[in-house]
Amino acid sequence: KNQVEQSPQSLIILEGKNCTLQCNYTVSPFSNLRWYKQDTGRGPVSLTIMTFSENTKSNGRYTATLDADTKQSSLHITASQLSDSASYICVVSGGGNLFFGTGTRLTVIP
Amino acid sequence: DAGVIQSPRHEVTEMGQEVTLRCKPISGHDYLFWYRQTMMRGLELLIYFNNNVPIDDSGMPEDRFSAKMPNASFSTLKIQPSEPRDSAVYFCASSWGRFGNEQFFGPGTRLTVL
Numbered sequence: 736k737n738q739v740e741q742s743p744q745s746l747i748i749l750e751g752k753n754c755t756l757q758c759n760y761t762v763s764p765f766s767n768l769r770w771y772k773q774d775t776g777r778g779p780v781s782l783t784i785m786t787f788s789e790n791t792k793s794n795g796r797y798t799a800t801l802d803a804d805t806k807q808s809s810l811h812i813t814a815s816q817l818s819d820s821a822s823y824i825c826v827v828s829g830g831g832n833l834f835f836g837t838g839t840r841l842t843v844i845p
Numbered sequence: 846d847a848g849v850i851q852s853p854r855h856e857v858t859e860m861g862q863e864v865t866l867r868c869k870p871i872s873g874h875d876y877l878f879w880y881r882q883t884m885m886r887g888l889e890l891l892i893y894f895n896n897n898v899p900i901d902d903s904g905m906p907e908d909r910f911s912a913k914m915p916n917a918s919f920s921t922l923k924i925q926p927s928e929p930r931d932s933a934v935y936f937c938a939s940s941w942g943r944f945g946n947e948q949f950f951g952p953g954t955r956l957t958v959l
Contacts, residue, residue, distance in 0.1 A: 767945060777889070778849075778936050778950025824888060828944040831901075837887040 737762045739827050741836035748843055752815055756839045758808040758825035766828040770799050770810050773822045773838070780821075782810070815843045849951035851937050857957045863925040866954045869918055870939030878948060879912055879922050879935040888936075894920065895943070927958045 739760045748754050760768070767786045771779035782790045785800040787807065791800050796813045812819055818841040820843045850869040858864055871879045878893040882897070892902040897914045900915040909928070914920040924931055934955050 769947075776952075778938070778953055780945045780950070784945075784947065824890075831944075833890050833944055835888045835890075 737827075737829070737834050738833070739825055739834045739836040740823050740824075741839050742838075743839060745840040746842070748815055748841070750815060750843050750845050752816060753814050754815060756810045756812075756823050756841070758810070758827075758836055758845060760806050760808070760825075760827045760834065760836050762806075762827040762829040764829050765803065765806075766830075768799075768808050769826045769828070770797075771824040771826060773824060775821070780814065780823055791799075812841075815841050819843050839841065849937055849939055849949055849953035851954050853936075853954060854952060855955045855957075857959065858927055859959050860928055861926045862958075863923065864927045864931075864956060864958075866935050866956070867924040868922070868951060869897075869938030870937070871949055872918065874939035874941050874949075875880045876940045876943055876948075877914060877920050878938040878940075879920070880935060880938065880950075881933045882953070883933045885899075885918070891922070893943075927956075929958045932956055932958050 742757045769784045770782045772782050773779040782797050783794050785801040787803050798811045801808045822838040822840050824838040827834045853866045863918045879891040880888050884890045891904040892912045894914045934953045936950050936953045938950045940946050940948040
């Protein structure tokens with residue numbers, strides 16, 4: 736069964752600290768994996784997209800990694816800011832379909 | 846471009862009423878997607894169009910849901926009759942290309958069915 740699982744469900748960190756969000760998937764065949772950031776009351780915004788051959792991709796303080804062998808991806812946030820408080824959603828594309836994780840709710844506190 | 850535009854932003858209606866949600870995609874995009882988001886189920890893809898033609902509506906929950914795209918700049922999602930379990934945030938997104946390219950989401954319509 737094609738699934739996308741994210742962990743943790745929620746996370747609270749202090750401003751300035753780093754954190755890592757996890758996405759494990761069982762989707763096959765695999766086309767790409769995308770991380771979205773969703774601020775409260777807004778639509779998701781794409782942070783990164785990774786294909787099978789890509790191991791790491793950065794977007795400012797956001798760095799995504801992909802291990803296609805173990806079917807795991809992580810999103811690392813460096814030097815967190817209050818504006819990083821949001822939900823982060825992992826979406827995997829494969830076989831002509833999209834599969835969504837339920838997201839990680841990140842709260843950054845001063 | 847102003848991005849994807851959705852209306853209304855909020856809709857409160859009573860069970861049994863017809864609800865119509867509207868979307869204007871980004872000009873030049875050839876794919877349009879309708880999503881539903883709830884706390885319990887997260888984001889769900891309901892239906893998507895390519896060049897105004899519905900391609901996959903397997904995510905539409907029931908016959909009460911229907912979507913149209915009469916032209917490249919307008920789409921509607923209709924629920925008739927509405928039920929309390931339809932309460933959710935409905936997003937429209939558009940992209941150039943299907944799943945390989947970035948989808949740009951609208952601000953969503955928060956629907957509450959009493």
